[in-house]
Amino acid sequence: MARLDRYLLRECVSFFLLALGVTTAILLLDKLPWLVSLTLRHRLSFSTFLRFLGYILLTLSSLSVPIAFLIGGTLTFNRLALDNEYTALQAAGVSFYRLIAPLLALACLLYVVVGLLQMYAAPWGFRMIRQLFFEVAQRRALFHLRPQEFNDTFKGLVLYxxxxxxxxxxxxxxIADLRTPVPRILTARTGAILRHTSAQQVILRLEHGVMHHYLPTQKRYQLFHFRRYDIVLELDTRLGQHIGRAPRPRELFPTQLLQVIRQRQVQRKPYLRYVLFWHRGFALPFACLIFAGLGPALGVVPPRLGRSGGYVIS
Structure with a gap:
């Protein structure tokens, strides 16, 4: 590798890392109030807060890396132009296209990195955020229960x-189950709140109990004895909206997206949203290749725009 290439790469990488930190912080500012509110409202532990923060940063990385690369390339060539190094290199016969060659090589590397982040890391991050909501929901279910108090936190249920x-x-x-047209009364000797991980559900498992059920149309009163009975709990809060639902397109890996698209085409259901996320997995990485030429072009702006003028334009 030529000394010029190493010099340009060193300059670009330093600006890129600086821009990556600033860009990530700016993107995180939009999520931080929500995360702090979630932590205070549900009394999350510091470790859970850090896990949420880490997964959110992972989902933002596929967007922050291309933006940081654009800023890094712009500032690198802007500094060359202001220090007249770009003019000296042109006078020595070094063309603009020769100068962006090391940035293009770096862009190819970032193309692979951003592609992996967008197609695999970001969906995994969104899945883990959903899993954290699931874990918090189970802890909140236990938190809402108080001995010798009636509780109506769960949708359609009154618990004691x-x-x-x-x-x-x-x-x-x-338990008074009000989710059906005809209410049911359940009593049990013991019970426990469990997690059904695969179905993303919080379950109340009752053991050694009785179900009371009155049928007004038949004027009959039914009594069922059970050894074990499971009830799916639905939190009547915003937290409950994040669990027990179908995966969103952003939570699916490429093979799963293709499978859902084919299924929806056969079932004649809307599928354009899934196609959009499929193409997004290739569009964001390709932006790195475009920015390898766009950033330097913005950096070599006329001197009258002043220092970092190309950065302002970008």
Whole structure:
């Protein structure tokens, strides 16, 4: 590698890393109030807060890297132009296209990196955020329960628990299930709140109980004894909106996106949103190749624009 290439790469990488930190911080400012509000509202631990923050940064990286590369290339050539190094290189016979060759090589590397971030890292980050919501929902379900108090936090249910053991076992459970046209009453000796990871559901498992069910049309009163009975809990809060739903396009990997697109085409359902996310996985990485030429072109602006004029234009 020529000394000129190493010099340009060193300058560009230093500006790129600086711009990456600033760009990521700016993009994070939009999410930070929501994250702080979520932490305070649901009393999240500091480790959970850091996990949320890390996954959010992962989802933003596929956007911040191309922007930082554009700024890095612009500032590199802007500095060359202001220090008259660009003019000296042109006088020595070094063309503009020769100067952007090392940036183009760096852009090819970033093309692969951003492609992996957009297609695999970002969906994984969104999935892990959803998983964290799921874990928080289970803890909040236990948090809302108070011994010897009626609780209507869960959608369509009124719960009463006589006692909660140190092992988080529920004892003396009474439930009024109002989710059906005909309400049901359930009583159980013991119970526990569990997580169904694959279905992304919070479940209340009752053991050794009785279900009371009155049928007004038939004028009959039914009594069912059960050894084990599961009830899906739905939090009647914003937190409950993030769990128990179908995966969004941004949470799907490329092969899963193609599978959903084919299924929706066969079922004649709208699928353009999924196609958009499929093409987005290639568009954002390709932006790095475009910025390899656009950034230097903006950097060598006329001197009258002053220092960092190309950066302002970009």
């Amino acid at each position: 628990v006589e006692r909660i053991s140190p092992e988080q076992r529920l004892e003396g459970v009474f």
